[in-house]
Amino acid sequence: MSHSSPARACGIDFGTSNSTVGWLRPGLPTLLALEDGKPTLPSVVFFNAEENSVSFGRAGLREYLDGYEGRLMRSLKSLLGSSLIDGRTEVQGSVIGFRDLLTRFIASLKARAEARGERAFEQAVFGRPVFFVDDDSAADRVAEDTLAGIARAIGFREVSFQYEPIAAAFHYETTLAREEVVLVADIGGGTSDFSIVRLAPERLKAAERWSDVLANGGIHIGGTDFDKHLSLAAVMPLLGHRSRLKSGREMPASVYFNLATWHTINFAYARPVWADQQRLVLDAMEPERLNRLLALIRERAGHWLAHQVEQAKIDLSDGDTAVLSLERFAPDEQKLLTRAEFDLATEMLVDQVETAVARLLPTAGLAATGIDTIFFTGGSSGIPLLRRRIAALLPQARVVEGDLFGSIGAGLAVDAARRYGTVDDPRR
Template sequence: MTKACGVDFGTSNSTVGWLGQSAGGGGAAHSLLALEDGKATLPSVVFFNADDDEVRYGRAALADYLAGYEGRLMRSLKSLLGTSLMDGQTEVAGRSLPFRLLLAQFIGELKRRAESQAGRRFEHAVFGRPVFFIDDNPQADRLAEDTLAEVARSVGFREVAFQYEPIAAAFDYESTIAREELVLIVDIGGGTSDFSLVRLGPERAGKPERRDDILATGGVHIGGTDFDKYLSLAAAMPLLGYRGLLRSGAEIPSSYYFNLATWHTINQAYTRKSIAQLEDLVRDASEPGPLRRLQGLIDERAGHWLAMQVEGAKIGLSSEETVVLDLDRLRPPEKLVVTRPRFEEAIGPLPDSIDATVLRLLADAGVTASAVDTVFFTGGSSGVGLLRARVGALVPDARKVEGDLFGSIGAGLALDARRKFG
């Protein structure tokens, strides 16, 4: 059994992979460890339950929040890496909590649950990382990786290595094929879209060094949380006064709506300063009704609830043409109809950036589209039909394969952990 694990700390969901003993005892079988309720994924969510004075994680955290317990919900923690917010803090139960400590609490919980399932301690780990934590800023990108490594070591990982997430997904796909292929790995996750062009095959799989098999990598800081944000701004935030006017003719400041539409800034709408300023805006609004609805949402600390409804619409539109959201916590309640064309219009130019990244990847590799044998999709947001169709159209002759949207990276990291640490 390998002594190391692979950790996919995701913007929306996290997994841990490990090459444990196979069921028959005759060798190693890579698998994802069950982290919550028998499921391999642990939503990257922390809830500080003030009523019960305890910290909850994953689905349990979301359940407490939706049940109406008093407390503080934090999500999309990975999005803080490489930003100035990472050195800041937030208020929890009247106390200041540094974001670094919050990140360490979640990574430590991942480690604890993985070790409990594996029945052993993990002191070595390969962490997945996006091709770019931060676009066009190498210094911030390096800072993000260094911060994650420091946090991982602080919770007991003695040795930490990193692997690009799409390369990890490539290793997972490679374990399933019988001949050599040139594969475009498309990993569209919660916070980033990452791509790799890799030569894969059974004869290559055992090589300790795979650098020559990686023709090119690329990425852009666009992912599922961005799709949530733009859908929220287009469909939900107008119900709360977004783009409404003050009596002076000026537009209502958009900061409230952008904070509520962005997972890792929702709590900024709940500060005393923000609430006091909103009170003044209600008095000055030409139509105060939507702003009063916004006040009610903030008073109930229901920003994450609204974001979850919008995220649910996005997910539903991957398979349905129309989704109806029952926004029963708004006052007055509202039934919001969201269509796939409206969603695709809302995310606007984001698919163009993804297209451009893939075309640049092919150019960097010196490879024509016709040379690509397979497109391998992974990452939860690769289920968005528009994105899949757009990427597929760039390499029309390639076979399209869907991996485990939430598990391929963790499984591939487990394979890489065995290579790196034995």
């Protein structure tokens, strides 16, 4: 494959939280700038009901946080493989299908990449988690087929897929001087995916790489689950979660679970929910907590609060404390969160991820000492407890951190060039 001309195809990392597009070109950055000069486009769609417009990424988040009436959708990728993909949502009297939302977002990714690259793309390699759906191969196939169908509907003639951790491995391989056996730990917004791969500089151009992939595994736990568990343990109790009614029963939990999960927040705004909560506040032992919940629903501040929780998680990954503001619906109120609280709230998730990694070693036929390097990528791989526990499984391995948001898109670009050749390749 000649590197003197640009690749024919691009690589698309459609992520739960952020998306990127990579394209190999001689002497230029692999990732294309998709918004505000940045390579990441947050996987966000905002329907602005006041302006009757649709915006994506940071622009959509800004409009939502500025207080425009409308409907914010995040974690769109989580819809793939779920029954919700064929569902619909209502915005100011218009009914919009979730599949259409996904199509619009991915069409925007394509259009931005083409504007930046100053060319049309007809071929693409899409990243995919090792499992879109855990323990259900039929649903997993439907998820991939849905994504392929959307890609074709927006104008890609040829679409292929690569596991996201394998793509990250290909990106890391471009930096190597000698052979290594690498555990790629890709911990993203929706899934934790792992691959054990044999990498070497001389293998870079080989067309067939499956013999170098020693094991793949994954689990449906990612950054949004860490947000949810932190929210339920430390934030939702401020709104009445786990508090008691005068009858001695615990407050019904469904509204809190909906508010703690990005793609179900809008369910909390349904009229019957409002009626239920107004009735429950009369029977609550701590009505001030329920009043905060009512204020949140009235202000439609669920996504705003989820954004605060996500930021607190990021702050607690870097430091020991984070201040969480409730100002949007409870002025002058805030909550101090600690790293210890975060670790306690998410320990069960970390246990499950650790088990998924431990299972991978016998599959690859390796002892822990057989792994040379752990390569961390994905925005949630910075969570300290998670990183510590994975590293402790492989004490001899060195730890390398990739571009947490860019390694997969860059690796998919490498794979796209290998699969589809370059623009001047006479074979195509």
